[in-house]
Amino acid sequence: MSTSMTIPQWKKIAEDLGLSIEAPYSLSVRDGVILQVPVLVRDFGAVKGMLIVEDYSQISDYQDELIDRGYGYSTMTPEVSSDYDRDSVVSVLSDWSWSGKAEKKPGWLK
Secondary structure (H helix, E strand, C coil), X not given: CCCCXXXXXXXXXXXXXXXXXXXXXXXXXHHHCEEEXXXXXXXXXXXXXXXXXXXXXXXXXXXXXXXXCCCEEEECCCCCCCCCCHHHHHXXXXXXXXXXXXXXXXXXXX
């Protein structure tokens, strides 16, 4: 099963797994451009978290700036199903690794 999700699915995942997310998420980048991405998953991947985008071209011109500013990113196409595969999501989050405070690391994280 794919680990691609919609905003409502990410909100459900956040509630189930105790994640800190912001959905949707906006941030200002160079030249006054405002990037609007579906989801920011905090405490995973990079220092400021992982930006979830549906289309890489949305951030391709800014990827170096995003990395320099402490963000990671992942491209995920929305899934039509309302269910999610918990094990697959935990596997993705484990691959990204925990970047939050050590004492707040979830017990389910591999």
